[in-house]
Amino acid sequence: MGKNEKVAVISTGMTEFGDLYEYEITGIANLAIYEALNNLHIKKEEIESLYVGNMGSHLFEGQENLGNLIATYAGLTCPAFKIQAAGASGAVALRNAVKGIQSGSKELVMVLGVEKMTEATKQHEAQLALASGLDTNWETRMGATLASLFAIMARAHMREYGTTREQIANVVVKNHYNASLNPKAQYKNRVRVESVLRSKLLSDPLRLFDACALSDGAASVVLASEEVAYSYDSDPVFIYQIKQGFAPIALHQRESLTEFSGTKFAAEKAYRDMGITAADISLAEVHDIFSIAEIIAIESLGLVEKGKGGFATENGDTALDGSIPINTSGGLKGRGAPLGATGVAQIIELFDQIKGNAGDRQIKDIKYALAHSMGGTGGTSVVSILGR
């Protein structure tokens, strides 16, 4: 990416995450869309394209053609469409929006990540929807659950690197603590290691507290070309890099059970194209869909040494006052995990951090900030790097 291809995030909007029982998906979307528009008095007619990231509107609600639906109820008449890439839906939508601006054909676009999951009241409906991001024939129908596949990764990581069950639980403890400082987080309660280890077993060694709960929510960002951005903000936050990495959809098709190879690929490409290293990253939001995923993610991103993710978490290196704070927002675990919204919510946390608006979670002297989002068990990875 050349110097002039950086794309600015000029405005953001986000609902609370949780059980938003009183709103339809269009209502949830509107809360986020209009917060982002009204913050900067952007007219809805100025938005040239709406990129909607959503994982499961069809499964959760029997609704497709989501781009058109949301645009209609938001009063937007620009081209609108849904992008689906399981848990990475929002991040893949963001990447395509960035590409839209980089192409020169657009100057102001909106990305909306949205999910309404709590309507799926039966645990099995929800499980089915979550498992639809796996290889249904050769994983799900053989008995796999999302938890079982992350449990296999956890076992492999413990076996290979001596990672302990307590270290993995420390991810949950940290993310709940961070969430307790985030007014928009779904879970503001703090938890102890023992609570994690006493929660219901899902798939050995992973337990209920290692997983994310169902959630409703939306997050939106308005992106602008560099030129246009300065008319809204004299000191904009830029997305310098956004890379997507691939790994086979099924865990058994991958060479390593203890690395997200698509994440590693995307991160290394982003660092290289930008002429920086992982050491230049001051904080990161990563896809902690299960506790163990955060440990593998921070290793694959090069933010900690391979095999040391559990130890780094236990030592506090990834805490707010650590050397590389991870998931300052509370992550998917604490802030909440309306899947399609998570990739966009990460960008909003980094935006707030870079702008100095993160309140009690504020990280000082930020050079660059990184976001990492994944689909399924790591088949799709998106890595973004933001800064001034």
Add this chain to the structure above:
Amino acid sequence: MGVARSWRTQKSRYRLTGSKCTKCGALYFPINIVCIKCTSLDLEEFQFSGKAKLIEWTRVDEAAKGFEHLVPYYFGIVELEEGVRISTQIVDVVDENILQPGLQLQMTFRKLGEGTEEGIINYGLKAEPVDW
């Protein structure tokens, strides 16, 4: 899952039949119509022996739909002796301590789960320990 989808995958699902590329020899499970290594469309059916070794595993306590009656069950990734990996349930585990990477397994034909809304009972292959 519909009847047609079940039928389409049953040769692989019931008999561990895969594909072999006649050009480069690459093996695939399940059956594939193209060799993604050399792009050849000349593939023939290949019968995997069913001998396998354990790569990694877990015990599932919260099952997916259709598998509730099996809980808790063992589930893992195994490598067929021909070098291809698959996901499978592991049955007849009398002692969890035997489940170590490298454990010799044999694929065996079993009822997989309780079937679906369409009433199709899913049969297929599971892995069982050879000796312990």
